[in-house]
Amino acid sequence: MKENKIENEEKIIRQMMQSEMKKAPENLKFRIMHQIETRKALTPQKRKPKKESGTLLKEMGAIFGTMYAVMAVMVIGGYLLQGKDFLLTPQFIGPVVLVAAVFSLFWLMTRLEAVLKARKK
Numbered sequence: 001m002k003e004n005k006i007e008n009e010e011k012i013i014r015q016m017m018q019s020e021m022k023k024a025p026e027n028l029k030f031r032i033m034h035q036i037e038t039r040k041a042l043t044p045q046k047r048k049p050k051k052e053s054g055t056l057l058k059e060m061g062a063i064f065g066t067m068y069a070v071m072a073v074m075v076i077g078g079y080l081l082q083g084k085d086f087l088l089t090p091q092f093i094g095p096v097v098l099v100a101a102v103f104s105l106f107w108l109m110t111r112l113e114a115v116l117k118a119r120k121k
Contacts, residue, residue: 064103
């Protein structure tokens with residue numbers, strides 16, 4: 001008997017609660033998602049540092065392009081002044097190797113500088 005009374009009371013309480021519950025509007029989910037997206041758009045985002053691959057290619061192009069231009073001038077000058085046999089002598093190959101080494105070291109220094117700047121940031 002006591003159990004029936006408790007069950008009846010529980011049923012009554014449930015019915016009262018269900019009738020008092022407010023129904024959510026149908027577009028509530030859409031409005032909440034819209035608000036979340038708006039907040040994400042308006043809050044400042046942390047920016048990831050971009051890798052400078054374009055800068056690397058520009059540096060390589062500039063440095064090694066200049067190197068090949070200097071070598072082309074050396075080849076043309078040596079050919080016009082001494083002939084084609086001079087291009088295979090050690091007196092010509094030595095300066096060409098020296099020019100290539102200097103420009104390569106310059107490129108290496110610029111890359112090391114870029115890496116050190118990136119580490120500081």
